[in-house]
Amino acid sequence: xxxxxxxxxxxxxxxxxxxxxxxxxxxxxxxxxxxxxxxxxxxxxxxxxxxxxxxxxxxxxxxxxxxxxxxxxxxxxxxxxxxxxxxxxxxxxxxxxxxxxxxxxxxxxxxxxxxxxxxxxxxxxxxxxxxxxxxxxxxxxxxxxxxxxxxxxxxxxxxxxxxxxxxxxxxxxxxxxxxxxxxxxxxxxxxxxxxxxxxxxxxxxxxxxxxxxxxxxxxxxxxxxxxxxxxxxxxxxxxxxxxxxxxxxxx
Amino acid sequence: xxxxxxxxxxxxxxxxxxxxxxxxxxxxxxxxxxxxxxxxxxxxxxxxxxxxxxxxxxxxxxxxxxxxxxxxxxxxxxxxxxxxxxxxxxxxxxxxxxxxxxxxxxxxxxxxxxxxxxxxxxxxxxxxxxxxxxxxxxxxxxxxxxxxxxxxxxxxxxxxxxxxxxxxxxxxxxxxxxx
Numbered sequence: 001x002x003x004x005x006x007x008x009x010x011x012x013x014x015x016x017x018x019x020x021x022x023x024x025x026x027x028x029x030x031x032x033x034x035x036x037x038x039x040x041x042x043x044x045x046x047x048x049x050x051x052x053x054x055x056x057x058x059x060x061x062x063x064x065x066x067x068x069x070x071x072x073x074x075x076x077x078x079x080x081x082x083x084x085x086x087x088x089x090x091x092x093x094x095x096x097x098x099x100x101x102x103x104x105x106x107x108x109x110x111x112x113x114x115x116x117x118x119x120x121x122x123x124x125x126x127x128x129x130x131x132x133x134x135x136x137x138x139x140x141x142x143x144x145x146x147x148x149x150x151x152x153x154x155x156x157x158x159x160x161x162x163x164x165x166x167x168x169x170x171x172x173x174x175x176x177x178x179x180x181x182x183x184x185x186x187x188x189x190x191x192x193x194x195x196x197x198x199x200x201x202x203x204x205x206x207x208x209x210x211x212x213x214x215x216x217x218x219x220x221x222x223x224x225x226x227x228x229x230x231x232x233x234x235x236x237x238x239x240x241x242x243x244x245x246x247x248x249x250x251x
Numbered sequence: 252x253x254x255x256x257x258x259x260x261x262x263x264x265x266x267x268x269x270x271x272x273x274x275x276x277x278x279x280x281x282x283x284x285x286x287x288x289x290x291x292x293x294x295x296x297x298x299x300x301x302x303x304x305x306x307x308x309x310x311x312x313x314x315x316x317x318x319x320x321x322x323x324x325x326x327x328x329x330x331x332x333x334x335x336x337x338x339x340x341x342x343x344x345x346x347x348x349x350x351x352x353x354x355x356x357x358x359x360x361x362x363x364x365x366x367x368x369x370x371x372x373x374x375x376x377x378x379x380x381x382x383x384x385x386x387x388x389x390x391x392x393x394x395x396x397x398x399x400x401x402x403x404x405x406x407x408x409x410x411x412x413x414x415x416x417x418x419x420x421x422x423x424x425x426x427x428x429x430x
Contacts, residue, residue: 035318035358043357043364050357050364052371055399060372061388067362069373070385151295216317223317229309230324232339244340247324247332250308 005198038214038225039094039124039173049107051091053077053084058093060108072108083124090157092132094125099134101157116152116160128176130155131163131198135171135183147171149183151198166193166201173214175222180204180238182222184212190224192238204238288404288423292328293413294351301374303382306332306344318358321413328352328417330381331365333379345379352416366390368416397430404429 026042027111034045044051050061050069058081060073080096080145091110098117102110118136125134149166169188174181179196190207211227221244229248233241276359309332322336330350335343348363350372356365361377362385373385374381398405398418404426 033360035316035323037316037357038314040314041316041357042355045357045359045364050359052355063359063362064386066359066385067373067375069364069388070386074417085371121358140300179392202335212401214315216315223315223322223339225312225315226322230312230315230322232336234339245342247309247334247342249312250310 012205021242036215036216036218039085039126039175040083040214042082042084044084044091046078046086046104046107050082051086051104051110053081053093055079055081057081058084058091058102058110060110062108073110075110085127087123087127088152090127092127094123094134096123099123099125099132099152099160099161101154103157113157114160116162118150124173126176127154131195133174133176133181133195134161135168135174137168137171149174149181149193149201151195151201153198163198164201172212173225175215175217176236177219178219180235181215182215182224182235184214184224184226186211186213188212190215192235192241194238205241207241226248283404283425285422285424286404286426287420288406288426289398289400289418290321290406290421290423291408291412291415292417292419294416295413298329298349298351299368299380300349301372301384301416302349303333303346303379306346310379313354317357321357321358323358323363325354325356327354327419331356331363348376348379348382354417368414378409400428401430 001173011177042053048063052059056077056079058075058077061069061080062072064070081093083094085092089105091104093100101113103113104110114236123134123136125132134150135150136146147168147170149168151163152160153163154160165197169185172184172186176184179194181193181195181210185191189209190212192204194204209226213225216223220236222235224231229246231246232244234244235241311327313327316323320335320337322334322342324332328331330353331348333345333348335345336342350365350367352368353365363376365372365375369390371388371390375383375385405428406423406424406426407428
């Protein structure tokens, strides 16, 4: 009898846990209330919290009812943290030598999950489904590194595994939308790749854009920053990306 | 006994020293001629308050942010250009949010989270022409009197030019400071 009650109780608890997990997975929210930043962002906002990375720290702020912030936690990290990206209940930090994953099911206490190390380079990260896309760029003081895209399977967050890599010229920011991956390559312009089959990345086209730096793909419209200003493109047809407008930089 | 205390002090000193100087301190020679380093970005008193003012051209655009119909473009260390982007073929300038020192931003539910001077602010932007401050948190590590990275020459801050709201990498002539 008591075993039965205990069993019932377990079922109920398990059910609750499943529900709370689902709540947690709403981290980035598709409710339209949260916006979208580029891949070089140092702020990531969820429905309830703001996560901010500094060169050597991760800070957690709670969003109060009226939108005000309260600082609730801070972690010291190794110096070299450059970007942050939140998806579901995961945080992905791009650092000079790794992609670090945190579980934010309990947002006040991000739990370190894994670190995917690579060459020392500059490396923003974006995530879609079970894949993470990291670009690595060499620069002056980090000559041993390489210029490439790495696609990492993060289905098991404890054990990120590289699926493939793709050579690039000088990658900066990047963005992913469905099968399309947009990589800013500075003076080499904008590179559009088809990543439908991550084992076999295909180049769609390179567009000559002046010093492409970062992008936000947004439902068929790409927002890109470059030397000339902030340009927007229609990418509903990936083979014929069309410039819509340019907010120019003052001459 | 004295010996023991001395040993302890020596140990403590060693531990402290190793903590403070993970790398040997490097004493640069001055002057150094033309060298790459950090230069302070100053703000005058009138540039310090948060204010929504007339739109202005992009000069040094930084990070971008897209939220509902708005496109936000950071102007490095100055603030945020606000565009109505309902029609991406014709983004329409709404104005400029003066936010000295700003480089970062995110929006949730009509609240803008951004760095202002050495603070992290939450601003209600449901009406851009009437921006209201909801919270302001001091960030002790965002102290601006020294540049963000170590091992670089920098131009010593000059109080008479205003307060330092950021640092930019550039070529310096005989800098007198090093960190």
